[in-house]
Amino acid sequence: MNIQELVAEEFEKMKAEFSSAxxxxxxxxxxxxxxLINAVFHGELAKTGCGEPVTQDITKFSKFGxxxxxxxxxxxxxxxYQETLKQLKNHIEKLRQGDSEEHIHLAWICIAEDFARIEEGEIKLLDMLNEYKIPVIVVIxxxxKKDPELKRKIEEIVGDKVKNIIxxxxxxxxxxxxxxxVISASKPMGLKDLIEASYKLIPEGKRSAFVSAQKISLDLKKAGVGKIIKITAAAAGVAATSPIPFSDSAIIIPIQVAMIVKITILYGIPLGEGAMTALASSVVGCTAATTVGRSIVGNLLKLTGVGMLAGDMINATVASSLTYALGELYNKIILELYGKALDAGSTEIDVDDVVNRMQQEWKIDKI
Ligand SMILES: Nc1nc2c(ncn2[C@@H]2O[C@H](COP(=O)(O)OP(=O)(O)OP(=O)(O)O)[C@@H](O)[C@H]2O)c(=O)[nH]1
Ligand SMILES: [Mg+2]
Incomplete structure (x- = not known):
């Protein structure tokens, strides 16, 4: 299998693993x-406006990655509202006919602070969502303010029907x-709280998808990536102990490539298969600076069909620490570049920048 196929396979696996929320x-x-949708999720997804109603019927947003x-x-x-509710109910019913992948896992009901009250339509909507056991967060x-009077009012009226009011x-x-x-300026607020509260309400198997899709809470992304690195490092160690007739590094490469792909997807960085292949092979190739790494690169070259080097046997500890160090460095660099991109209102990063940084910062004494 070559690197391209490896990455393609990993994409497929991730799609299955990141089952949609x-x-x-x-x-x-x-x-x-x-x-709110635009503020929370990657990209300018939804049209916004004031005055006339903008969003008609039910619009589904989803895109690759x-x-x-x-x-x-x-x-x-x-x-x-009764008509709109009926439409929503039909839609929820329709989704429920599919498997659990299709069901609604979470609802946000938005009430603007200056409306100052919760009305019958919203309460009926809450009842309907409760009937379907869909967890609801009321978003003011x-x-x-962080703690507006409206929060208390809503709590009093429907506190038992909602999971949270944010x-x-x-x-x-x-x-x-x-x-x-300009006499005063206020920054966005409460988005991170909303994401973290939502995360807890989503079924466990769908959480990675949610973490990847949102751009607000880097903490959730960091925690998810930390887990991926630990699990991958352990898997690399196990792989190195298995009695295999050819070089261990050939087994470790796919594991490391998978890790790089997973981390990138979890951060929600929009890369297609081609760019991901270039990135993953260059990043994994960085380990060339160590003896063990050289053998990894030898096999990487073999996989890419460029050349062939004899593979060395790698011991479990080395395989595991090498993989851990690789994951940690990649994570550090991505965090920095992704953080900068987010500050500039984007989620895109330059693959060349990542690769250059990896090559500069990967040290032989890492392991
Ligand atoms: N200042 C401020 N304005 C906001 C905020 N959220 C939304 N708006 C403004 O409120 C207006 C309506 O926002 P939309 O997001 O289009 O509202 P909507 O609920 O999608 O409306 P429909 O699609 O018509 O149902 C827009 O002009 C937004 O810019 C906010 O947090 N602060
Ligand atoms: Mg709208």
Whole structure:
């Protein structure tokens, strides 16, 4: 199997492993549902606007590399809420006819802070979601404060029907005086709390998908990646002890390639198969600086069909620490570059930058 096939296989595996989480977002027109989706998930997914209702019916957002489906729904208007509810109910029913992959795993009901109350339509919606045992978080949108009065009111009325009530400001705001001078500015708020509370409510098997898709909580991503590195390092150790007729490194390469692919996907970095192949082979190739690494690279070359070197036998501890060090360094570099990209409003990173950094920073004395 060559590297390209390895990466393709890993993509397939990840798709299965990252089984999709489905999140439904509902609330009145203009409550900020689409804005919230854009703030939380990678990319400008949903159209937003003010005045006329923007989102019509139920819009499903999903794209390759984003293993989550978001259902943005038409605003719940007071006079026609029964009709909208019926539509939602039909949709939930339809999804339930498929297997559990298709079901809605979590719902966010958005109520803008300045609406100042929860209304019948929203309570009926809550009842309906409870009937289907879909966990609900009420999101107080466009929140001015972290702990607004509305939170207490909602708690009093429907506290037993919701898992959490979280105040969120999806986009920052500036207040100007009469001369157009900015007199105060507020930053987004509460998004991380919303993600972390949501994470806990999603079935365990769907959590990786959720972590990958959201761009708010780097902590959740870091924790997930930490686990991947530990598990992979252990697997590399086990692989090195297995009595195999050819070089151990040939067994360890696919394990390391898989680790790099997994980490990249968990961070939610949008790379296609081609770029991922280039990245994974260069990154794993960095280990060439060690004796063990050289044999790994020898086999890597074999896999890519470029050349062939005799493989050495690798002992379990070395295989495991080498893999661990590789994962940790990759994670460190990705975190830095991804963090910078996020600050600049993007999720994309330059593969060449990653590879250069890996080559510069991979040290022989790592193991
Ligand atoms: N200042 C501020 N404005 C917000 C916030 N969230 C949403 N908005 C604004 O509120 C308006 C409506 O937001 P949308 O996200 O389009 O609302 P929606 O719930 O999707 O509306 P429909 O699709 O019509 O049902 C837009 O102008 C947003 O920019 C927020 O946290 N702070
Ligand atoms: Mg909308």
């Amino acid at each position: 489905n999140v439904l977002i509902a609330g009145k027109t203009g409550s900020g549902k689409s804005t 984003m293993p989550i489906n978001i259902y943005d729904t038409k605003g719940l208007e007071l006079d026609i 949108t466009k929140a001015k 105040a969120v400001r999806a986009i920052g705001e500036e207040t100007e005086d009469d001369d157009g001078q």
